[in-house]
Every structure is written in C-alpha cells, then in structure tokens.
Amino acid sequence: MSTTQTLAPLATGEARKMATREAYGAALLELGAQRKDVVVLDADLSGSTKTKAFSQAHPDRFFNLGVAEANMIGTAAGLATTGLTVFASSFAMFAAGKPWEQIRQSVCVPELNVKICATHAGLTVGEDGKSHQMLEDVALMRVLPHMRVIVPADGVEAAQAVHAVAAADGPFYVRLSRASTPILFSEDYRFEIGKGAVLREGTDLCLVACGVTVAAALEAADLLAQQGTNARVINLATIDPIDTELLVQSARQCGAVLTVEEHQIRGGLGDAVAHVLVHHHPVPMDMLGMDDEFGQSGGADELLAHYGLDASSIARRAQELLRR
Amino acid sequence: MTLTQSRILEIQQTAHQVREDVVRMVHAAACGHPGGPLGMADFLSTLFLEHFNLTPENRHAPDRDRFILGNGHTCAGYYALLARKGLIPQEELMSFRKFGSRLQGHPHRNLDMGIDFSTGSLGNSLSVAVGMALGARLAGYENRVYSISSDGESQEGQIWEAATSASHYRLGNLTVIVDFNNIQIDGEMRKVMDVRDLRAKYEAFGWHAMDVDGHDVLAVHDALEAAQAVTDRPSALIAHTTIGKGVSFMEGKASWHGVAPNDEQAAQALEELAQSAP
Numbered sequence: 001m002s003t004t005q006t007l008a009p010l011a012t013g014e015a016r017k018m019a020t021r022e023a024y025g026a027a028l029l030e031l032g033a034q035r036k037d038v039v040v041l042d043a044d045l046s047g048s049t050k051t052k053a054f055s056q057a058h059p060d061r062f063f064n065l066g067v068a069e070a071n072m073i074g075t076a077a078g079l080a081t082t083g084l085t086v087f088a089s090s091f092a093m094f095a096a097g098k099p100w101e102q103i104r105q106s107v108c109v110p111e112l113n114v115k116i117c118a119t120h121a122g123l124t125v126g127e128d129g130k131s132h133q134m135l136e137d138v139a140l141m142r143v144l145p146h147m148r149v150i151v152p153a154d155g156v157e158a159a160q161a162v163h164a165v166a167a168a169d170g171p172f173y174v175r176l177s178r179a180s181t182p183i184l185f186s187e188d189y190r191f192e193i194g195k196g197a198v199l200r201e202g203t204d205l206c207l208v209a210c211g212v213t214v215a216a217a218l219e220a221a222d223l224l225a226q227q228g229t230n231a232r233v234i235n236l237a238t239i240d241p242i243d244t245e246l247l248v249q250s251a252r253q254c255g256a257v258l259t260v261e262e263h264q265i266r267g268g269l270g271d272a273v274a275h276v277l278v279h280h281h282p283v284p285m286d287m288l289g290m291d292d293e294f295g296q297s298g299g300a301d302e303l304l305a306h307y308g309l310d311a312s313s314i315a316r317r318a319q320e321l322l323r324r
Numbered sequence: 325m326t327l328t329q330s331r332i333l334e335i336q337q338t339a340h341q342v343r344e345d346v347v348r349m350v351h352a353a354a355c356g357h358p359g360g361p362l363g364m365a366d367f368l369s370t371l372f373l374e375h376f377n378l379t380p381e382n383r384h385a386p387d388r389d390r391f392i393l394g395n396g397h398t399c400a401g402y403y404a405l406l407a408r409k410g411l412i413p414q415e416e417l418m419s420f421r422k423f424g425s426r427l428q429g430h431p432h433r434n435l436d437m438g439i440d441f442s443t444g445s446l447g448n449s450l451s452v453a454v455g456m457a458l459g460a461r462l463a464g465y466e467n468r469v470y471s472i473s474s475d476g477e478s479q480e481g482q483i484w485e486a487a488t489s490a491s492h493y494r495l496g497n498l499t500v501i502v503d504f505n506n507i508q509i510d511g512e513m514r515k516v517m518d519v520r521d522l523r524a525k526y527e528a529f530g531w532h533a534m535d536v537d538g539h540d541v542l543a544v545h546d547a548l549e550a551a552q553a554v555t556d557r558p559s560a561l562i563a564h565t566t567i568g569k570g571v572s573f574m575e576g577k578a579s580w581h582g583v584a585p586n587d588e589q590a591a592q593a594l595e596e597l598a599q600s601a602p
C-alpha cells in the first residue's frame with residue numbers, strides 16, 4: 001500500500017463541517033505571513049473565494065482585476081515571471097473555463113509558478129444553476145501538459161494542499177467547493193501531491209472518489225457493509241499526476257472499481273482512473289458523475305441526489321457493478 | 325413620440341410591481357440577487373412596456389425584437405417583467421431558483437417563456453447580440469436587438485471586442501443599455517476596477533452613446549427613441565442607477581448585490597415599497 005491514512009473519528013450527526021474554500025482562505029493568510037513572494041489575484045469574488053482575508057492583511061500583494069478573468073490569468077503569468085508565487089482565484093467556471101486558452105499559452109507552455117485555486121466547483125454551487133455549475137474543469141485542466149490537478153476532500157486536506165502547491169514550483173489547479181462538507185481527516189493526516197489515500201479497507205470492490213463525493217463514498221461503503229459487501233474507499237485528491245501504483249494495486253485486490261465525481265464522467269476522475277487501469281490492469285469498472293448533461297438550479301444535496309451522487313445511489317451502482 | 329403623464333405613471337406602477345415581485349421572489353428563494361433588479365426596474369419597465377415588442381403571440385416569430393440580459397444574475401426583475409407581459413404565469417414567479425423550476429438562477433433560453441438567450445457568465449452577451457443583429461439584418465427584418473449590460477460586465481474584454489465589431493458592421497438595429505450603478509460584488513466599481521466614462525468609451529468605439537438617468541422613465545424613453553433614430557451605428561445608453569432603489573437599507577450597498585432579505589427585512593422592504601407606491 002503506498003499510503004494508508006487514518007480517519008478522524010467521525011461521530012455521525014455531529015461531524016464538524018467546513019467548506020474547502022474556507023480552508024483555502026485561512027491557508028493563504030498563513031502563507032502570506034510566512035512568505036513575502038506570495039501574491040494573490042482575484043476577479044471581483046474575493047468574499048466568496050475567501051481571498052479577502054489575505055487582501056486585508058497584505059493589500060500591497062493583492063490585486064483585484066475586476067470581472068476580467070482572462071486578464072487575471074495573463075497578469076498572473078506576468079507576475080510569475082518576476083519570481084513571485086502567484087495564486088489566482090475565481091469561481092471554477094470563470095477560473096478554468098473562461099480563460100482556458102490564457103492558462104494554456106501563458107501559464108502551462110512557459111511552466112510558470114501560478115496556482116489557480118478555483119472555488120464553487122461542481123453541482124454543489126446549487127441555486128445559481130448551470131451557468132455557474134462547473135462540471136468540466138478537471139477535464140480542461142488535466143489535459144494540459146505541466147498542469148497538476150488537485151481536488152481536496154475536506155478542509156484539512158485543502159489547507160495542506162494549498163501549502164503543498166505553494167512549496168512546489170510550476171502550475172497547479174486546485175478545485176474547491178462552496179458548500180460546507182464534513183471534516184473527514186484528523187490533523188495528523190498528511191496530504192502528499194500525487195498520492196491517493198485509502199480511507200477504508202475492503203476487497204470486494206474499490207470506490208474511488210475526490211472532493212465532496214468522498215464523504216458520500218464513505219457513507220456508501222457503510223451501506224454496502226450492511227449488505228455484506230466490503231468496499232475499499234480511496235480518496236484520489238491528486239488527479240494529475242495520478243497515483244498509478246495505488247490504483248493498480250487496488251484493482252488487483254478488489255477486482256472492480258467504481259469512480260464517483262461531481263464532474264462530467266467524460267474527461268474527469270473516471271476517465272483518468274480508466275486510463276490507468278486500461279493500460280495496467282483492466283477490471284470491471286463503472287463511473288458515477290454527470291452523464292453528458294448540464295445541471296440546474298436547486299439545493300446542493302437535492303442536486304447530488306438527483307444526479308445519483310448520494311450514498312444510496314453510489315451503493316446501488318456498486319451492487320450493479322458487482323452483479324455484472 | 326413623447327409619453328403622456330398617464331403612460332409614465334403606468335410604467336412607474338409596473339416598475340413598482342416588479343420591485344415587489346423581486347423582493348418576494350428572492351426572499352422565497354432565500355438566495356439570489358435583489359439589488360440589481362431593484363435598480364434596473366425603471367429603465368427595464370420602460371423598455372418592456374414601450375419599446376421591446378415581445379408578446380405571447382409573437383414569441384416565436386423570427387422578426388420579433390430580441391433581448392439578452394448580459395448581467396444574468398439580475399434575472400428576478402426580467403422574469404417579473406415577462407410575467408407582466410403574459411409570457412410567464414404570475415404564480416410561477418415564486419418557484420424562482422427552486423429545483424425543477426423554469427426560472428433558473430440565471431436565465432436559460434426558453435422561447436416559450438420569451439427568453440431569447442442563456443446568460444450568467446459575464447462578458448458573453450454583447451457578442452451574441454451582435455450575431456442576432458447581423459442575422460436580423462441579413463434576413464431583412466426591421467426588428468431591434470436590446471442587450472443589457474452593467475458596469476461590472478464592462479470590465480470583461482469580450483465586451484469591447486463586441487463593441488468594435490458592432491460599429492464595424494454599423495449595426496443600427498442594436499441598442500445596449502448599461503446598468504451603471506458603481507457597484508459590483510467586491511464593492512464600489514470605482515475602487516475595485518474603474519471602467520471610467522463608458523459613454524466616452526462607446527463613442528470612441530464608434531457608437532452613438534448617451535448618459536441617461538436610469539430612474540427617469542421619460543428620459544429613458546426619449547433616449548431609446550433617439551437610439552432608434554440612429555440607423556448607421558449601434559447605440560449605447562449608459563443608465564445611471566442606484567442599486568437597491570426603493571428599499572432604503574439596500575440602496576447604494578454592494579452587500580445587497582447577492583444576498584436575500586430575511587423575513588423581517590423582506591417585510592420592511594415591502595412596507596417601504598408600499599408607502600412609496602406611485
């Protein structure tokens with residue numbers, strides 16, 4: 001096993017909750033105090049992306065570009081050429097979607113030290129609806145050479161991931177959420193770029209999740225256990241570079257893999273895992289996520305359930321996969 | 325033609341009803357954007373009642389006027405006006421932003437409801453309006469394209485690409501109205517990212533451009549008529565407005581850009597609106 005991580009004791013019902021964007025804001029503030037080379041850019045969403053605390057503590061190292069995301073990415077690239085470590089934030093739709101070509105040409109081609117930390121990703125944006133529910137960003141980012149893609153599962157992991165990307169040179173995309181989600185990890189959890197984590201042992205099948213779907217996958221594993229199925233649960237926080245070793249080993253030991261993501265199935269986590277397994281150890285596999293459609297307005301939990309990303313839908317799909 | 329006093333009053337009354345609807349809708353949704361639509365109610369009501377020719381009968385007619393709400397987050401007021409025009413049942417307004425509703429958090433193209441285009445991502449709208457205007461001209465239609473934008477949206481570079489092409493193609497059938505309230509999410513536009521004098525900018529881009537008091541129904545009407553008279557260039561009306569207009573505690577405040585009033589605040593807002601009813 002490459003890494004086995006311990007879970008914080010999670011008393012159901014009284015779980016502490018936090019949005020990963022909150023953890024990002026707090027980590028940025030720490031970084032700002034520790035390192036003078038850290039600058040932060042935003043595009044008129046600093047209250048929502050949580051860069052505001054940094055902007056107040058270090059107004060000279062914060063640049064609000066207004067509603068102009070392509071300009072923000074280009075500016076980030078220019079700042080990075082002067083030796084700075086640049087964080088740039090907006091909602092995922094506008095941080096990854098709108099300025100994709102600028103990210104490719106001005107950040108990834110020259111391999112600059114720009115960390116795009118995008119909040120409000122996925123369905124859990126909720127009521128704002130399809131124009132704001134970014135379900136294609138992992139695909140858009142992982143296809144880019146030199147871009148590394150991280151989707152933290154909770155506040156503890158998000159904070160560590162922010163510090164980790166600040167310490168590593170080059171482009172990163174960190175996908176963060178608006179919604180408050182359960183804290184899954186204890187403080188002794190150690191996030192490492194490129195490493196997945198086994199959150200629950202099992203050998204009947206392997207659930208691979210990232211971001212907000214990790215908590216649901218853990219719950220699904222509980223439901224499956226009640227039905228006599230022992231599911232392994234992997235938190236694959238880094239989608240690129242992917243943890244090939246852990247995935248291949250799990251496919252071998254479990255014999256079937258179900259991926260769960262708050263993203264289009266095409267191009268996302270499911271595709272990334274399938275890509276590894278098809279080369280190294282093909283096993284029966286299924287993928288849960290958005291199946292080639294856009295979202296709609298609604299409450300975050302309502303939408304997750306509607307699109308089959310809640311615990312009971314995951315458990316049902318796992319049983320179907322095992323019967324195949 | 326100028327407006328009669330009674331017609332001005334009718335438009336003001338519609339704007340007032342739109343404001344009440346907006347407060348009720350955003351309150352019922354418990355999320356959304358009340359400030360923008362309260363500020364835009366006067367100029368949008370003037371446009372919808374006096375100029376934009378959409379009706380339930382012509383909603384699918386290819387030569388109808390077109391409307392695109394670039395600042396899609398302000399759609400509560402748009403939906404309320406579509407209801408006043410008979411394109412959406414008034415009862416449906418209260419489903420705003422709820423799961424399964426046609427009234428999405430940002431407009432989704434639905435010609436049955438008279439919604440010509442999906443918006444929500446700022447900066448995309450004016451290019452689409454240019455395409456609509458080019459297509460209408462190619463077909464030989466006499467209709468107009470109305471594109472709504474905002475000071476915040478004017479920070480997006482694509483707006484200026486569209487502005488360049490609209491004057492290049494001499495789109496006399498295109499009018500943009502900019503909701504200029506000096507407010508965006510992170511605070512005062514002048515402090516966040518100053519777009520400066522938009523009238524002068526649009527003029528420099530080859531447009532017919534005017535500043536107008538966005539709360540003065542007659543002035544807005546006159547400006548729209550003046551725009552229609554200019555046929556060799558697109559027109560831009562910079563509508564100066566107050567965000568949250570009509571609700572004292574929301575007026576001029578960025579904090580009311582995208583937050584729903586609670587029960588008490590909604591009640592107070594509706595009471596204030598009732599007292600100032602035209």
Ligand SMILES: Cc1ncc(C[n+]2csc(CCOP(=O)(O)OP(=O)(O)O)c2C)c(N)n1
Pocket residue numbers: 043044045067069094098359360395397398444445446447474475476477505507508509567581
């Ligand atoms: C491309 C894009 N970037 C960011 C946002 C998020 N956003 C929604 S409204 C808004 C501020 C827009 O300013 P303005 O339209 O002037 O706001 P208002 O006057 O309604 O407060 C922002 C940044 C968005 N919808 N689209």
